[in-house]
Amino acid sequence: MYAHTQPPTSSDMNTGEVQPEDLWTETPLVYSSHISDIIGCSAYLKLENLQLSQSFKYRGISKFAQQCREKHGPSVHLMIASGGNAGLAAAVAGRVLGVKCTVFLPMNVSTDTQEALRKQGAELIMIGEVYSETLVALRDAVKKDINGVLVPAYDSPVLWDGHSSMVTEMQKQLPIQPDAIFCSVGGGGLIGGIIQGCKNVGWDEVPIVALETTGSNCFYNAIAINTQHFTSKVPSIPSIEAEDSSPYTIEIVDKDNVAIPYMKELKSRAASLGASSPASGVVRMALDRAGGVRCVCIPDEMAMYTARLFADDHKMLTELACSTTLTPGYNHEFLLHILGPKFSALSAEERKKKRFVFVVCGGIKISFEDIREFDEIVAAAQAEGCWSVQIDGKDIQVPKQ
Structure with missing residues (x-):
């Protein structure tokens, strides 16, 4: 369903009739038969690209x-x-x-x-x-x-609170709670909203999968630093600074009791994920979350490939920050690696009962010309038979499909 399709005016504001939720659109949560067929589960798309600003x-x-x-x-x-x-x-x-x-x-x-x-x-x-x-x-x-x-x-609790409204909508739109929520992450505004939204509706145990491109993975690095490279279940601030050869420097943020990396250089085409450091408050929320956050990095070319597939299937252009979220939906083996052995052990019938939400976060930095360029770049990368990805500190080769 759609709501609030006509934006309020400044005269409405003067009468005091407009509430915060009246400013944005209640976006639809739609079933994707294309992605569901690929992964053997029920896939739903939260279409945030339909907001007034397209994200x-x-x-x-x-x-x-x-x-x-x-x-x-x-x-x-x-x-x-x-x-x-x-x-x-x-x-x-x-x-x-x-x-x-x-x-x-x-x-x-x-x-x-x-x-x-x-x-x-x-x-x-x-x-x-x-x-x-x-x-x-x-x-x-x-x-x-x-x-x-x-x-x-x-980086603001007000922003996270506003973004959390999409989870409130999901709760109304889904028959039961999802088995995982997939989103992209840059500075952390979106995932901060999702974490807070899940807390608001009682979904603290629902796994969240945070995806980034390898050249702009400040959030991935932040979680790695504070969990001893994903090996510690008790988050702790590292006792040493980053080495000179590291792609980032480290700052200790006392108010959130976390170490935050500052990327020395951003090397990804996914410009909307190009924050040099994540919000420390969101890193703290992710570390403390009961259901945890699974952190994943992919190459730009994998996001480019997915952008083309999604455009063909759903007739929507998505910038790389958005198509990054969708990559597990277009590669079944990649999804299996992300969700782990318990999910892999399920029968085909059991997997059909699983429900996953992919947040189509939107964005304006995409064009038909970009898609054509992506085709050329992906074609040049097809000589290699696998995508190199990172999942919670592990380097994994995923066959191209």
Whole structure:
């Protein structure tokens, strides 16, 4: 079902009639016969690409923006640093709420993304070679603007609370609780919302599978660091700093009692997963979660291959951050490795009773031209017969299907 398909207006806000949940869309949870046939289980797609800004980010960011307007009034100035999707969510929220929004972008953001932001009325400032430099510029600018409020892209309990609403919807839309939820992870905003949402509806024991691309796996590294490379059931802060040869540096965040890696370089085409470090609060939530979080890394080419398959089957374009989530649905053996020996030991009839949710997180950074380029890249990679993936500290070769 769909709900709230017509966005509220700023005049609605003035009457006090709009609630936070009225800002975003209740997205459908649809059964995928294509993926279900491949994996031998019931696969459901939570279509967050149908939000007003075309990604899940609109949930939490619109809630944050609304709270800013309520606190500071209509003169509030929303200011955010983004590679695209978080900025678009803030821009749409700003238009709906009738407040000013400025988006700080790295210099390499595409003209298509810039145009999408301008169409929502956002002012753009292009600065910095990478997101971390753009964020520094934003922080300086906010200090100089009397009405400016820094809108976080992923690191805020308000955002996680807004994102958690998708799990509340899932509970209403599924006949029984799922046997696993699959999502992509960058800085941790989405998985933070899912963890909190599961807690809200009593799904703490439902496994969550967090997928990243190998060149942007800051969350994977964070969990590895705090669990002695996935070997300890009792999380602990490492006693030594990362070596010079490590792809990251380490910072101890006392308030959450975790060690956080800062990636020295991001090497993935999945730009929406390109946070150099994860939110420490989300890392803490994942470490403490009763049902745990399974951490998985895949190569870009595997996500590219899946993006093409999903487009053919479901007639939807998904950027790499989104197709990363869907890769276990298009490779049965990969799914078996992720879920482990207990699942592998089930009979075919027992597996048919399992229900999995794949969060189609959305995103605007994809085009037909990108898909054609992906085809060429994947074709060049087909000489090797297996995908190299990492699952909770183990390197595994998965046959290409």
